[in-house]
Amino acid sequence: MESLNFLLPQSEIPTHWYNVTADLPTPPPPPLGADGKPATPEQMNAIFPMAILEQEMSSERWIPIPQEVREIYRLWRPSPLVRAARLEAMLGTPAKIYYKYEGVSPAGSHKPNTAVPQVYYNRQAGIRRITTETGAGQWGCALALAGQMFGVETRVYMVKVSYDQKPYRRSMMRTWGAEVFASPSTLTQSGRDALVRNPNHPGSLGLAISEAVEEAASRADTNYALGSVLNHVVLHQTIIGQEAKKQFEMAGDWPDVVIAPCGGGSSFGGMAFPFYADNAAGGRNGKTVRLVAVEPTSCPSLTQGKYAYDFGDSSGFTPMMKMFTLGHDFTPPSIHAGGLRYHGASQLVSQLYHEGLIEVVAVPQLATFEAGVMFARAEGVVPAPEACHAIRVTIDEALRCKQTGEPRTLFFNLTGHGHFDMAAYDRYFAGELKDFEYFEYPREAIEESLRHLPNFA
Numbered sequence: 001m002e003s004l005n006f007l008l009p010q011s012e013i014p015t016h017w018y019n020v021t022a023d024l025p026t027p028p029p030p031p032l033g034a035d036g037k038p039a040t041p042e043q044m045n046a047i048f049p050m051a052i053l054e055q056e057m058s059s060e061r062w063i064p065i066p067q068e069v070r071e072i073y074r075l076w077r078p079s080p081l082v083r084a085a086r087l088e089a090m091l092g093t094p095a096k097i098y099y100k101y102e103g104v105s106p107a108g109s110h111k112p113n114t115a116v117p118q119v120y121y122n123r124q125a126g127i128r129r130i131t132t133e134t135g136a137g138q139w140g141c142a143l144a145l146a147g148q149m150f151g152v153e154t155r156v157y158m159v160k161v162s163y164d165q166k167p168y169r170r171s172m173m174r175t176w177g178a179e180v181f182a183s184p185s186t187l188t189q190s191g192r193d194a195l196v197r198n199p200n201h202p203g204s205l206g207l208a209i210s211e212a213v214e215e216a217a218s219r220a221d222t223n224y225a226l227g228s229v230l231n232h233v234v235l236h237q238t239i240i241g242q243e244a245k246k247q248f249e250m251a252g253d254w255p256d257v258v259i260a261p262c263g264g265g266s267s268f269g270g271m272a273f274p275f276y277a278d279n280a281a282g283g284r285n286g287k288t289v290r291l292v293a294v295e296p297t298s299c300p301s302l303t304q305g306k307y308a309y310d311f312g313d314s315s316g317f318t319p320m321m322k323m324f325t326l327g328h329d330f331t332p333p334s335i336h337a338g339g340l341r342y343h344g345a346s347q348l349v350s351q352l353y354h355e356g357l358i359e360v361v362a363v364p365q366l367a368t369f370e371a372g373v374m375f376a377r378a379e380g381v382v383p384a385p386e387a388c389h390a391i392r393v394t395i396d397e398a399l400r401c402k403q404t405g406e407p408r409t410l411f412f413n414l415t416g417h418g419h420f421d422m423a424a425y426d427r428y429f430a431g432e433l434k435d436f437e438y439f440e441y442p443r444e445a446i447e448e449s450l451r452h453l454p455n456f457a
């Protein structure tokens, strides 16, 4: 029987994170403070520990993973690489489809890969309390879990629409001892201002970040942790791509196309950057790999945004980062892939896209659920709505292979399971979900919010 599951022993858990900054064609533009000058680690030390800021700004190619972090990674890593042979058969494609299954973590997604080191470094710096935002709740769950492991109190501002849509992720965070509030909340000035502007505000990741940062900046005992976007978060996720490369060697295969969903960009960067390292060195045996990030048409930061300096949160508390952005006060439509409702994208992913080194595709919500249901019926795993974005593009590529007869190897990141997203599936089956296309509501809202970009090139 042909193997479908490629499992590495725990001795193969990576020992280092891979920093793509070392292989970029040009140095990344620095984050800027309110005065337009490069932000210093000292300015950001109010909410992040120094060890994390050093990683954020590092240009070292390899950064060692602390042993305590690797010991915790043993709870779910290495994650499996799986050949989706039943999906291939269902599609009747000559393409080979593989996925890396990150849903095996206790929190159900790739997010603990960075939550564990982030809480570890905070604990090392003597921090006892951390605030954060969460969209669909995957990141909040991951941080709550890591907080529990290191004895650090965790407070989560959960985007209101997801707080209502995904009640069991709230319960999970509380099980791991975290406090959870719907954002906008009345606990912070940013939340109260948003509620004055719109008492029915659905919330957004940018706004929840403002609430969490505002609280962390106002308390000496509290730091802030971000679940995506920043360089150190993407760095921690590179264990995904590193493991995958070893697993493809085991399988005697290699991807032609690497596909991942893109909200802030950490699951995409984490999987794609180790393959980009080969591309930057001229390819593996002279062959480069296509790297494809997938975003929703309703929040198309990369495909419809502007490459400009903007704030990471809606109130403008964070340093400005050069990234593709829809404008920091853009409130995306209330789609169910809550983890993809972010106005910007990782600076590193943005720079690679700007320089033409990666591809980006935007897909509408209904098509992603259609793909997720096909996948679940073929392979068994019910995917998180965010992951369904990558599945949609993988299926489309596989169907193109069927037309051309090309036996390409496709590889996607199954970033999480959807066990707490079943209400979204129910709404899809009931025909209640809708698509927001480029030129409907988001286009006007994007143009309006791009008018409020800070004025730096």
Ligand SMILES: Cc1ncc(COP(=O)(O)O)c(C=O)c1O
Pocket: 109, 110, 135, 136, 138, 139, 227, 228, 229, 261, 262, 263, 264, 265, 266, 267, 268, 338, 339, 340, 384, 386, 387, 415, 416, 417
């Ligand atoms: C399951 C899942 N996949 C993907 C994402 C997208 O985030 P990122 O782009 O940081 O990987 C999220 C974010 O919450 C998520 O929960």
